[in-house]
Amino acid sequence: MNLILFTDSDRLESSKIVLRGRRLQHLRLVHHASTGDRLRVGEIDGLIGEGVILEINDEFASLAISLHQAPPEKLALRLVLALPRPKMLRRILRTIAELGVPELHLINSYRVEKSYWQSPVLKQDTVRDYLLQGLEQARDTQVPLVYQHRAFKPFVEDHLPAMIKGRHALLAHPGGQSVCPRHIDGNTLLIIGPEGGFIPYELNKVESAGCEVVSLGPRILRVETAVTSLIGRLF
Numbered sequence: 758m759n760l761i762l763f764t765d766s767d768r769l770e771s772s773k774i775v776l777r778g779r780r781l782q783h784l785r786l787v788h789h790a791s792t793g794d795r796l797r798v799g800e801i802d803g804l805i806g807e808g809v810i811l812e813i814n815d816e817f818a819s820l821a822i823s824l825h826q827a828p829p830e831k832l833a834l835r836l837v838l839a840l841p842r843p844k845m846l847r848r849i850l851r852t853i854a855e856l857g858v859p860e861l862h863l864i865n866s867y868r869v870e871k872s873y874w875q876s877p878v879l880k881q882d883t884v885r886d887y888l889l890q891g892l893e894q895a896r897d898t899q900v901p902l903v904y905q906h907r908a909f910k911p912f913v914e915d916h917l918p919a920m921i922k923g924r925h926a927l928l929a930h931p932g933g934q935s936v937c938p939r940h941i942d943g944n945t946l947l948i949i950g951p952e953g954g955f956i957p958y959e960l961n962k963v964e965s966a967g968c969e970v971v972s973l974g975p976r977i978l979r980v981e982t983a984v985t986s987l988i989g990r991l992f
Contacts, residue, residue: 758783762801792811794810795807795810798824805896836984837864839955840863847887866955920946928955929973936972937971951980
């Protein structure tokens with residue numbers, strides 16, 4: 758990890774923290790850390806700074822910390838994603854945190870397997886864990902917001918119009934009439950459907966809500982490939 762994240766519960770005092778569990782093992786086995794070593798640390802949803810190891814053993818590591826730097830800015834993006842299969846979702850959660858996506862909405866679609874919604878990956882603590890892994894990689898502290906919408910029609914009719922207001926609204930779909938723009942300015946909402954795209958009914962509903970249908974070309978991409986390609990192209 759490129760950044761050691763901690764929460765207020767890890768504090769022993771205002772400028773001292775203690776680490777156990779996964780973070781301790783990472784310090785010992787990956788960093789081969791010892792007393793006096795300096796590391797990058799960040800408080801979750803707070804500032805970034807430096808930590809100096811005061812003591813480290815099999816049970817814990819204590820660090821003196823100094824926080825002084827704001828985390829990197831987030832993208833001006835709301836990402837809406839048809840729920841992918843769980844194995845892919847794990848990677849996507851890490852990826853959006855790395856790229857600086859501040860808000861993710863997972864939605865249902867005809868082509869989304871019902872069993873996906875029963876996956877333990879969707880549990881709040883598990884989602885947060887994968888997001889934190891992405892933040893550690895990117896040296897960020899701001900945890901993205903993740904929402905789950907298990908019914909397609911209520912989402913499109915009741916939530917999407919308000920989410921679109923004041924934003925560029927794009928729906929990425931294979932064979933879309935317009936080419937996806939590059940280096941877009943301003944707040945953006947991007948919708949990515951399941952592999953193969955939305956069915957015609959869903960496509961019409963989203964387009965009627967105010968989204969412009971765009972495409973990366975004729976190829977059918979994996980969802981995780983589409984996510985990184987589209988965000989890279991737009992921002």
